[in-house]
Amino acid sequence: MRVLLAEDDETLGSGIKAGLAQHGFQVDWVRDGVAAEREILAQMHEAIILDMGLPRQDGMQTLKNARLHKVKTPVLILTAQDAVASRIEGLDAGADDYLVKPVDLLELGARLRALVRRSHGETQSILTVNGICLNSTTRTVTLQDSTVELSSREFDLLLTFMMHAGRVLTREQLEKHLYSWGTEVSSNAIEVHIYHLRKKFGNDVIQTIRGVGYVMPKSQT
Known part of the structure; x- marks a missing residue:
């Protein structure tokens, strides 16, 4: 954040x-x-x-x-x-x-x-999207009641997607949410973090909108 x-x-x-x-x-x-x-x-x-x-x-x-x-x-x-x-x-x-x-x-x-x-229209510290439950106070995440270990960057990226669920975010927007001034950001840093999130939560957790950016659907079918 x-x-x-x-x-x-x-x-x-x-x-x-x-x-x-x-x-x-x-x-x-x-x-x-x-x-x-x-x-x-x-x-x-x-x-x-x-x-x-x-x-x-x-x-x-x-x-x-x-x-x-x-x-x-x-x-x-x-x-x-x-x-x-x-x-x-x-x-x-x-x-x-x-x-x-x-x-x-x-x-x-x-x-x-x-x-x-x-x-963002939320009143609780716990966000839930598609079976993923994130507690922004304790910085813990569960999937179907099982704890999922995330790095600090992975947590922050997941939080960003969950707070903007259903909205397409560009790579530039994601970088601005994740990195403060003076932080060196490799050209594929966002893609690497998304890759790891998909490994932990499934390939459909974050969808690629070709030529635009990425989106976490509000619900999966």
């Missing part, structure tokens, strides 16, 4: 990035509001963590600009201000959730997963 972190504090930013990475998140980190707005408008992320006290352009203005451009990506704001008025302003500007610093990483991860689930 790829998320954008906009935080100018080096210690906090590096801690959040490292902590979320341990829980399966791919984190792109920017340090000012102008850079954050640029990345938000590109809409490459499943969720956004937005500090309110950013340089060049504060988080509140960045959030308002994103919503004016009809960006629907869920936003969780970070603020050092515990005042009710500050929280209300952020939520009214289009934020979906907030956390007051200092941040508990386990809670941050849980809130991000919840935001992403809701943005």
Whole structure:
């Protein structure tokens, strides 16, 4: 799950990035509001963590600009201000959730997963498609009640397909979901991961749409 972190504090930013990475998140980190707005408008992320006290352009203005451009990506704001008025302003500007610093990483991860689930119309941490049951909190997968061992990349790719079941995804879209900035991606990385998923779940679990991309059917006949 790829998320954008906009935080100018080096210690906090590096801690959040490292902590979320341990829980399966791919984190792109920017340090000012102008850079954050640029990345938000590109809409490459499943969720956004937005500090309110950013340089060049504060988080509140960045959030308002994103919503004016009809960006629907869920936003969780970070603020050092515990005042009710500050929280209300952020939520009214289009934020979906907030956390007051200092941040508990386990809670941050849980809130991000919840935001992403809701943005895809899901309310539970467990997704089920075609007999495959995936728990995004425990990062476990079962097929017909039997546990299936997956690598971290395989899990993230399966999660992406399950959250977009029935929708054709291009290789470029899949790479954007799986890999953060600066990660070297081999030309056939997605195909290799799909090959392994098919070995574990069957050839029909992910179908190739020639010349377009890949799709996980919502139901198999």
